[in-house]
Amino acid sequence: MEHFIVSARKYRPTTFNEVVGQRAITKTLDNAIEHNHLAQALLFTGPRGVGKTTCARILAKKINDDGTHHEDEDFAFNIFELDAASNNSVDDIRNLIDQVRIPPQVGSYKVYIIDEVHMLSSAAFNAFLKTLEEPPKHAIFILATTEKHKIIPTILSRCQIFDFKRITVNDIKSQLAEVAVSEGIQAEDDALHIIAQKADGAMRDALSMFDRVVSFSGKNLTRIAVTENLNVLDYSYYFKVTDLLLSNNIPEVLTAFDEILSRGFDGHHFIAGLASHFRDLLVCRNPETIKLLEVGDQVKEMYLDQSKKATQEFLLQGIELANDCDLKYKNSRNQRLLVELCLLQLASLTFSGEKKNSGNKHFVIPPSHFKVSKDRLKQLQDPKSEPKTEPEEKVSTKTTTSEEVSTEEKNSEPVKVFERPQIVAERNAEKISALSLKSIRKKQELKKELIAQQPAAEELPVEEFSEGAMLKAWKAYTNEIESQGKFNLHSHLTMGIPKLEGTLIHLVFPNDTIKLEVEREKHQLLEHLRSNLKNYEIDLSIEVVESELKRYAYTPLEKFEKLKEKNPLVETLRKEFDLDL
Numbered sequence: 001m002e003h004f005i006v007s008a009r010k011y012r013p014t015t016f017n018e019v020v021g022q023r024a025i026t027k028t029l030d031n032a033i034e035h036n037h038l039a040q041a042l043l044f045t046g047p048r049g050v051g052k053t054t055c056a057r058i059l060a061k062k063i064n065d066d067g068t069h070h071e072d073e074d075f076a077f078n079i080f081e082l083d084a085a086s087n088n089s090v091d092d093i094r095n096l097i098d099q100v101r102i103p104p105q106v107g108s109y110k111v112y113i114i115d116e117v118h119m120l121s122s123a124a125f126n127a128f129l130k131t132l133e134e135p136p137k138h139a140i141f142i143l144a145t146t147e148k149h150k151i152i153p154t155i156l157s158r159c160q161i162f163d164f165k166r167i168t169v170n171d172i173k174s175q176l177a178e179v180a181v182s183e184g185i186q187a188e189d190d191a192l193h194i195i196a197q198k199a200d201g202a203m204r205d206a207l208s209m210f211d212r213v214v215s216f217s218g219k220n221l222t223r224i225a226v227t228e229n230l231n232v233l234d235y236s237y238y239f240k241v242t243d244l245l246l247s248n249n250i251p252e253v254l255t256a257f258d259e260i261l262s263r264g265f266d267g268h269h270f271i272a273g274l275a276s277h278f279r280d281l282l283v284c285r286n287p288e289t290i291k292l293l294e295v296g297d298q299v300k301e302m303y304l305d306q307s308k309k310a311t312q313e314f315l316l317q318g319i320e321l322a323n324d325c326d327l328k329y330k331n332s333r334n335q336r337l338l339v340e341l342c343l344l345q346l347a348s349l350t351f352s353g354e355k356k357n358s359g360n361k362h363f364v365i366p367p368s369h370f371k372v373s374k375d376r377l378k379q380l381q382d383p384k385s386e387p388k389t390e391p392e393e394k395v396s397t398k399t400t401t402s403e404e405v406s407t408e409e410k411n412s413e414p415v416k417v418f419e420r421p422q423i424v425a426e427r428n429a430e431k432i433s434a435l436s437l438k439s440i441r442k443k444q445e446l447k448k449e450l451i452a453q454q455p456a457a458e459e460l461p462v463e464e465f466s467e468g469a470m471l472k473a474w475k476a477y478t479n480e481i482e483s484q485g486k487f488n489l490h491s492h493l494t495m496g497i498p499k500l501e502g503t504l505i506h507l508v509f510p511n512d513t514i515k516l517e518v519e520r521e522k523h524q525l526l527e528h529l530r531s532n533l534k535n536y537e538i539d540l541s542i543e544v545v546e547s548e549l550k551r552y553a554y555t556p557l558e559k560f561e562k563l564k565e566k567n568p569l570v571e572t573l574r575k576e577f578d579l580d581l
Contacts, residue, residue, distance in 0.1 A: 046164025049202030064107030166201025
């Protein structure tokens with residue numbers, strides 16, 4: 001097997017003109033050499049794979065080439081490369097300083113290229129300061145790093161800094177096209193564009209991916225082969241999902257998302273890509289911003305066609321929803337559900353079957369995609385209810401004005417309303433919002449309906465009863481709540497003796513807290529008393545008298561005083577045995 005040289009090494013630039021995407025820096029260095037205006041300490045900083053070390057080697061070769069040497073001369077004896085990641089101690093820098101003092105045997109300059117210079121220790125930086133500030137005339141230092149912020153300011157102030165930028169997608173694609181021609185490979189424009197995007201501004205990464213895809217697909221480089229080998233989510237998925245969202249086809253959207261997950265793609269990657277897709281569609285809507293779209297010509301036509309279908313409002317809200325999902329994704333415990341909910345909201349943006357309030361953030365999901373029978377829907381809302389077999393009565397939808405309501409109330413005869421049906425009406429009315437006229441009318445209708453269903457006042461029993469019978473029913477109720485574990489309520493109800501006045505039972509408590517707790521149980525208590533005593537005119541009167549506090553003993557001392565009031569001999573017993581509380 002023949003020795004294979006990777007494209008990143010085989011096509012490494014040998015002159016400044018061959019460097020891709022760093023025209024400003026190469027032009028500056030070329031002019032500095034030509035006009036003899038080159039600094040002795042240079043710092044090349046920027047992302048990986050953008051040409052820092054390549055430019056350092058070209059510079060080192062060019063400053064020693066005076067035209068009298070052979071064209072293939074690389075001046076290897078004059079160029080010293082030091083990897084600061086593995087040679088970062090003080091001793092390594094001292095050895096370098098000792099070498100700097102010796103002048104070059106061939107050429108005019110010794111060039112020292114220190115790569116990953118931010119890895120030097122603090123002591124090594126300090127040992128290097130003096131030599132870097134005042135080097136010999138024949139020495140030039142070129143420092144290269146990807147993390148400029150880790151270099152101490154005293155080093156930065158002694159260097160001329162060159163910031164290398166990320167290489168654009170178009171520049172990388174053009175370079176890959178030239179490499180493909182040199183290698184005799186047929187490559188689709190979209191395939192090279194995907195590689196350039198995946199490289200994220202690094203030419204070395206792009207060439208490495210190019211070699212990998214060529215090994216996979218051979219001499220014919222297609223978009224499908226690139227997306228499959230690099231595990232890139234193809235444009236076609238985003239176009240398909242967007243069409244489904246615009247048509248409100250929720251089941252197909254969820255199926256498409258499941259297919260994407262089954263192919264091994266991450267949901268976070270998908271939702272972030274969908275937000276970028278919406279951004280590209282938004283860019284296509286204005287002729288002035290189409291140049292911001294970094295895609296191939298074939299895909300650009302697809303974007304232009306789909307941008308005509310999507311409204312600007314849909315795209316803006318879609319970007320907001322997708323971006324919000326992107327931010328919440330890492331902290332979500334059910335990440336798939338989070339993305340699916342986002343897709344449901346996106347599919348509801350263009351649904352015109354329901355009115356949406358522009359002031360809120362709630363989006364309507366089209367009910368046509370979730371067909372559930374009326375009986376089943378009621379059963380889901382109320383699990384205790386059973387589906388009706390009888391035909392439902394038609395409910396009048398006529399709107400009643402406030403004047404009509406007031407007229408009906410005036411003309412209607414006063415109806416004696418007992419507390420029990422009134423409380424039931426209030427309980428059911430709690431589920432209805434009280435922030436609109438419609439809800440108020442609904443409460444009134446519900447109340448009238450419940451009153452109509454109750455038996456007439458003359459049909460309810462109103463038998464006489466004695467105070468002893470009342471106390472007996474009262475004790476039975478307190479025993480029942482004690483068996484249920486309601487010990488606080490049992491303590492409150494047995495705190496004093498209720499007093500009967502006609503059909504009104506008086507209760508007195510020392511504070512409002514006890515009163516509130518008893519009032520919560522008032523309706524169940526009344527229901528028990530009325531049914532047992534067979535008198536539906538019974539009612540409770542609950543009062544708070546702070547002086548009643550003295551009637552009850554809480555602390556051990558108060559309990560002792562109470563016992564002493566009942567039996568004075570208790571005090572004699574305490575003194576006799578010298579007891580203490």
